Amino acid sequence: MNSTWFLYLGFSAALLFVGIYCLLTMKNLIKLFIGIEIIAKAISLALVTSGLVRTNIALAQALTITFIVVEVSMVAVALAIIINVYRHTGSLDIGKLTKLKG
């Protein structure tokens, strides 16, 4: 077993922190989505690391490729929603999305 997996998990957690911090503090919709992408990178790294630890890298690769395909689909839909939001509100500020506010 490779002894560097603590390192990979440590950096994966750091990426997760950066992504969550971006989600919590930013207002721009595209910046928020960049935060989600960073979290996706952290998850990919953690998945491949788990395969490295369990000495079954082929299965980890198969799962990570499935994850990447799902990620691409999500990105396409989310960016289409962002463009539609921009057409409706004229801005990318999430503060202006108040139509559903109770």
Added chain:
Amino acid sequence: MILQIFLLAGLVALTILAILLRDLLKAAISLALASIFLAMIFFRMNAPYVGVFEISVVAGLITVLFITTIALTRSPADVKENKLPLIIFPVFFALFIVIDFIVMKNLLSQFPPLPAGTPNSGTFGQVFWNERTFDLVGQIGVIFAGVFAVLALFRTRDKNE
């Protein structure tokens, strides 16, 4: 080992740059560079197929989608971000890194060593096409769902509607 640490640190640095840069185009390019770093890490971890996917799909396709969206939504009045979270980010990040590596080094190493698990039951192709066939069905479903969702979102209304 040193190269791996350099690549991992570069990956985290580029993602931090992606959230700190105010220009969205530069942020998207920084994210693409981070993907290339991640792909190199995957190659070093003996996972070449994921590395190729990461470069071609994440660094290529997703970056193109991001840049297209940024070009379509360029507005004269930029969104005003609150500066305080960006100023205090280094403090929080340094604190998190210290806690992170203390936990990873001390706490996780106290766990009993993991059992080796099932060893590789074949090549990547055998695992992907034979063992994970159901995943492929799911992937096709997700791709179709994405295509239909995008078509629905960009549907232009007829005059009769």
